Amino acid sequence: MHIINRIAAFHAEMTSWRRDLHTHPETAFEEHRTAAFVAQRLRDWGIDVHQGLAKTGVVGTLKRGNDGHAIGLRADMDALPMEELNEFDYRSTVPGKFHGCGHDGHTAMLLGAARYLAETGNFDGTVHFIFQPAEENVAGGGVMVREGLFEKFPMTAVYGLHNRPNLPIGEFAMRPGPALANADNFGITIRGRGTHAGWPHLGIDIVVVAAQMIVALQTIVSRQTSPLHSAVVSVTYVRGGSTDNVIPDELHLRGTARSFLPEVQDRIQSSLRRIATSTAQMYGATADVEYERRYPSLHNDPDRIASCAEVAKAIVGEDHVDVDHEPGMGSDDFSFMSNRVPGAYVWIGSGPVEAGRFLHNPRYDFNDGILPIGASYWARLVESELPRKA
Numbered sequence: 001m002h003i004i005n006r007i008a009a010f011h012a013e014m015t016s017w018r019r020d021l022h023t024h025p026e027t028a029f030e031e032h033r034t035a036a037f038v039a040q041r042l043r044d045w046g047i048d049v050h051q052g053l054a055k056t057g058v059v060g061t062l063k064r065g066n067d068g069h070a071i072g073l074r075a076d077m078d079a080l081p082m083e084e085l086n087e088f089d090y091r092s093t094v095p096g097k098f099h100g101c102g103h104d105g106h107t108a109m110l111l112g113a114a115r116y117l118a119e120t121g122n123f124d125g126t127v128h129f130i131f132q133p134a135e136e137n138v139a140g141g142g143v144m145v146r147e148g149l150f151e152k153f154p155m156t157a158v159y160g161l162h163n164r165p166n167l168p169i170g171e172f173a174m175r176p177g178p179a180l181a182n183a184d185n186f187g188i189t190i191r192g193r194g195t196h197a198g199w200p201h202l203g204i205d206i207v208v209v210a211a212q213m214i215v216a217l218q219t220i221v222s223r224q225t226s227p228l229h230s231a232v233v234s235v236t237y238v239r240g241g242s243t244d245n246v247i248p249d250e251l252h253l254r255g256t257a258r259s260f261l262p263e264v265q266d267r268i269q270s271s272l273r274r275i276a277t278s279t280a281q282m283y284g285a286t287a288d289v290e291y292e293r294r295y296p297s298l299h300n301d302p303d304r305i306a307s308c309a310e311v312a313k314a315i316v317g318e319d320h321v322d323v324d325h326e327p328g329m330g331s332d333d334f335s336f337m338s339n340r341v342p343g344a345y346v347w348i349g350s351g352p353v354e355a356g357r358f359l360h361n362p363r364y365d366f367n368d369g370i371l372p373i374g375a376s377y378w379a380r381l382v383e384s385e386l387p388r389k390a
């Protein structure tokens with residue numbers, strides 16, 4: 001393993017930053033303390049700081065030499081709105097908020113790289129350190145793009161990194177092309193005619209309609225999507241009724257749809273609407289369908305991901321970098337950035353997973369052992385993408 005010595009030397013300090021952030025988790029667009037923590041350190045190292053993009057976003061800009069090239073490195077800062085069940089002394093002090101996805105570690109690793117690059121300056125060009133809010137659920141990355149990230153900070157490429165506890169420490173994984181699916185949400189409100197459950201023929205029983213509808217929606221993937229394309233339609237929420245002997249008047253379904261290709265996404269959306277409304281109609285009920293496209297799918301630029309692979313190999317060795325890792329049906333709002341400029345998003349191993357403590361598990365904790373690996377990766381990526389002229 002070729003971790004940068006200078007970074008390894010402040011491993012303990014990076015760990016203390018990470019644990020400080022873990023103790024004080026903040027959720028979407030409320031990352032005020034975290035943003036101040038990041039901005040203060042960047043300023044201490046002589047990095048220009050811009051705050052306030054997407055409310056709590058922070059962009060640090062570091063320029064060395066005369067080359068006009070600029071690249072962006074992105075870390076996410078937000079915690080999840082969930083309770084932590086860990087017992088260690090740096091556990092969350094905020095009820096109902098928890099760094100359950102390791103964004104505390106992502107922030108600490110990018111800070112570590114920023115410090116090293118500011119102190120050594122062994123590159124020629126401009127690097128923007130992008131600390132984004134609200135990655136979970138509400139697309140803070142998309143808001144940064146809408147509020148002018150690429151106009152205020154022009155760059156030719158953007159890079160992302162996420163820890164993966166199901167990959168061992170010392171491993172990297174990535175793939176060119178489609179890497180993470182789009183994430184769409186849907187809601188269906190079914191209305192019939194509520195009645196006494198002993199006289200069902202006097203009403204319109206939407207519980208039976210909902211049952212048929214949930215099954216019929218499963219044919220979108222199994223019968224209407226090419227077997228060679230990936231897609232998911234999951235109904236995750238069913239709510240309606242109040243007691244044993246009343247057929248309800250209204251019933252709600254919610255769920256998520258995932259895919260990679262625009263044509264598959266279009267097909268899911270139109271099929272879902274058609275199946276929901278026509279199933280309801282078949283029984284004399286109605287269905288209102290809402291469909292929201294939340295995160296676009298994430299596609300890695302082949303050239304940029306090839307550079308990332310070389311950098312990762314130089315750190316952990318050729319045998320520990322999977323350059324053709326399988327894509328995932330999860331999503332990341334980094335895709336709003338990589339849809340605008342060539343982008344590359346890689347996974348860094350943070351395992352092993354112990355007792356099912358994967359991302360978003362209430363007993364998950366970021367593995368501090370990978371802090372210098374991730375920071376070294378970021379630092380070497382900058383030195384190789386913005387090489388110093390001889």
Ligand SMILES: [Zn+2]
Nearest residue numbers: 101136359360
């Ligand atoms: Zn997450």
Ligand SMILES: [Zn+2]
Nearest residue numbers: 101102103162
């Ligand atoms: Zn995450």
